[in-house]
Amino acid sequence: MKRLRxxxxxxxxxxADFRRVQQGGRRxxxxxxxxxxxxxxxxxxxxGLAVSRKVGNAVVRNRVKRWLRESIRVxxxxxxxxxxxxxxxxxxxxSGLAELRLQVxxxxxxxxxxxxxxxx
RNA sequence: CGAGGAGACCAGGGGAUCGCUCGCGGCCUCGUGCCGUGAGAGGAAAGUCCGAGCUCCACAGGGCAGAGCGCCGGGUAAUUCCCGGUCGAGGCGACUCGGAGGAAAGUGCAACAGAGAGCAGACCGCCGCGGUCGGGUCCCUGAGCUUCGGCGAGGGGGUCCAUCAGACCUACGGUGAGGGUGAAAGGGUGCGGUAAGAGCGCACCGGCGCCUCCGGUGACGGGGGCGGCCAGGCAAACCCCGCUCGGAGCAAGACCAAAUAGGGGAGCACAUCGGGCGGCCCGUCCGCGCUCCCGGGUCGGUCGCUAGAGGCCGUCGGUAACGGCGGUCCAAGAUGAAUGAUCUCCACCUCCGCGAGGGCGACCAGACGGGGGCACAGAACUCGGCUUACGGGCUCACUCGGACC
RNA sequence: GGGCGAUUAACUCAGUGGGAGAGUGCUGCCUUCACACGGCAGAAGUCACAAGUUCAAAUCUUGUAUCGCCCA
Numbered sequence: 001m002k003r004l005r006x007x008x009x010x011x012x013x014x015x016a017d018f019r020r021v022q023q024g025g026r027r028x029x030x031x032x033x034x035x036x037x038x039x040x041x042x043x044x045x046x047x048g049l050a051v052s053r054k055v056g057n058a059v060v061r062n063r064v065k066r067w068l069r070e071s072i073r074v075x076x077x078x079x080x081x082x083x084x085x086x087x088x089x090x091x092x093x094x095s096g097l098a099e100l101r102l103q104v105x106x107x108x109x110x111x112x113x114x115x116x117x118x119x120x
Numbered sequence: 121c122g123a124g125g126a127g128a129c130c131a132g133g134g135g136a137u138c139g140c141u142c143g144c145g146g147c148c149u150c151g152u153g154c155c156g157u158g159a160g161a162g163g164a165a166a167g168u169c170c171g172a173g174c175u176c177c178a179c180a181g182g183g184c185a186g187a188g189c190g191c192c193g194g195g196u197a198a199u200u201c202c203c204g205g206u207c208g209a210g211g212c213g214a215c216u217c218g219g220a221g222g223a224a225a226g227u228g229c230a231a232c233a234g235a236g237a238g239c240a241g242a243c244c245g246c247c248g249c250g251g252u253c254g255g256g257u258c259c260c261u262g263a264g265c266u267u268c269g270g271c272g273a274g275g276g277g278g279u280c281c282a283u284c285a286g287a288c289c290u291a292c293g294g295u296g297a298g299g300g301u302g303a304a305a306g307g308g309u310g311c312g313g314u315a316a317g318a319g320c321g322c323a324c325c326g327g328c329g330c331c332u333c334c335g336g337u338g339a340c341g342g343g344g345g346c347g348g349c350c351a352g353g354c355a356a357a358c359c360c361c362g363c364u365c366g367g368a369g370c371a372a373g374a375c376c377a378a379a380u381a382g383g384g385g386a387g388c389a390c391a392u393c394g395g396g397c398g399g400c401c402c403g404u405c406c407g408c409g410c411u412c413c414c415g416g417g418u419c420g421g422u423c424g425c426u427a428g429a430g431g432c433c434g435u436c437g438g439u440a441a442c443g444g445c446g447g448u449c450c451a452a453g454a455u456g457a458a459u460g461a462u463c464u465c466c467a468c469c470u471c472c473g474c475g476a477g478g479g480c481g482a483c484c485a486g487a488c489g490g491g492g493g494c495a496c497a498g499a500a501c502u503c504g505g506c507u508u509a510c511g512g513g514c515u516c517a518c519u520c521g522g523a524c525c
Numbered sequence: 526g527g528g529c530g531a532u533u534a535a536c537u538c539a540g541u542g543g544g545a546g547a548g549u550g551c552u553g554c555c556u557u558c559a560c561a562c563g564g565c566a567g568a569a570g571u572c573a574c575a576a577g578u579u580c581a582a583a584u585c586u587u588g589u590a591u592c593g594c595c596c597a
Contacts, residue, residue: 006139007139007140008141009151009153013152044246048456049456057166061498061499062369062460066140069139069460072463074461097461167585167589219586230581231542231543303579304581354578354580356577356578356585356587357585368528369527371527499527507588509589
């Protein structure tokens with residue numbers, strides 16, 4: 001069985017990258033998440049998180065980011081050639097890991113379909 | 121057992137699997153790689169309210185202005201913090217709380233009410249001067265008012281006292297005792313005194329000032345003498361007195377260094393002008409000029425960046441805070457920002473059922489089954505404090521009340 | 526992370542120790558055939574919250590909460 005990792009190489013880390021994705025990318029909205037993605041040919045996938053202070057205090061924000069990282073780690077599958085930014089809404093603070101994991105899976109499925117359609 | 125006050129401490133634990141960040145070692149296909157191994161949030165990490173280290177501002181200079189602090193002594197790198205004490209307030213008590221210098225340096229403020237509110241004041245009342253009038257009491261009558269109980273202006277009569285007293289009036293004077301207003305009206309009680317009064321006088325009590333003695337390093341406490349009631353409140357009002365304070369903050373600052381645009385540095389000189397050194401004045405430095413040189417900054421990266429005024433134990437000094445000496449232990453460094461996820465077992469709290477067991481007794485204790493709960497909160501340069509948030513647990517001496525032996 | 530500021534009626538704001546106010550909006554009446562404009566009257570506030578100083582606090586002091594601004 002392939003091990004499920006989410007190391008630093010899979011993360012979006014630069015301010016310029018965030019700006020590029022959020023300004024030029026496409027948008028998918030689930031219940032508590034806004035997911036923005038932009039294709040990036042001939043490269044692996046990269047994921048970024050954005051949890052603002054409106055979501056809660058530092059403990060709550062850290063918890064939401066951990067839930068999202070865990071969800072991405074489990075659900076990302078064979079996605080590639082794309083940059084994705086997950087933006088948490090206020091309700092994410094109380095939705096719990098299971099709910100967020102469902103929403104991440106749904107958003108990633110829609111991104112995969114859109115990319116496949118575009119390629120063909 | 122109940123109620124209460126004070127201090128110290130903990131911040132669920134074990135196991136399995138999958139992950140994240142950093143250090144070290146190894147491997148290769150040298151990468152934002154893989155493997156192994158070790159470490160990985162708090163008592164408040166929080167608020168950013170004080171104090172420091174550190175870095176830059178030329179040195180951190182003078183005066184004014186400004187800001188902060190404010191009982192006394194000690195601790196400390198330092199403080200507005202801590203410890204011990206003094207005084208005041210609260211509590212039966214253990215104990216708690218206190219921004220606690222100066223209002224007999226000055227300037228100011230006090231709405232409304234009230235006669236008068238800041239070198240006070242005469243509305244009612246009381247007294248004196250002047251004027252007018254006989255007055256008290258009982259009975260009858262009775263305008264009017266009424267809470268239907270009564271209250272009663274005025275008039276008539278009986279009786280007592282007598283030209284003193286008293287009542288009324290007025291325009292004057294005295295009074296600060298009484299009424300009433302207010303948050304506050306210039307000590308309290310008693311006696312004397314006076315036309316009436318008043319600290320006007322006296323005694324005691326309380327407070328204040330000055331002198332002096334004793335105890336204490338001191339704040340202050342205790343005793344004696346004299347004065348005299350003249351001296352109200354607010355300085356978290358201006359202010360006065362004393363002490364302290366240069367500014368900014370690791371996004372400080374140093375180094376490496378794309379694209380784009382053209383500027384930048386060093387030396388010498390500087391009357392005026394402009395700018396910097398937190399504000400103003402002084403002082404001082406830099407620029408505009410001349411000569412020489414080629415690097416500077418943004419994106420990004422590296423350093424700063426984690427071993428410290430550290431914890432614990434023992435001992436000595438000290439009432440204590442704390443300090444000296446010796447031993448020992450620990451020690452996250454991320455940067456779109458790590459310290460997590462799932463499962464399981466056991467603790468802890470609480471509710472319901474059940475109520476075994478122990479004790480002479482007040483009472484203790486809750487086995488067993490089921491349900492619920494397990495807080496506040498996440499390092500961002502580092503320390504010392506303060507403040508605020510917080511479910512519960514543990515421990516040590518104490519206080520008050522009750523019951524029992 | 527660090528440095529600052531604000532909070533008063535539904536909205537925008539004044540008020541710097543004794544009376545809580547202005548404009549817009551809202552409600553009612555008048556005016557008009559009707560509406561707008563206009564006129565008159567009225568309601569509406571824990572002065573963000575909690576302690577303290579003071580006789581007295583929106584105002585002064587301290588703490589808490591919320592919102593906003595600046596520094597790469």
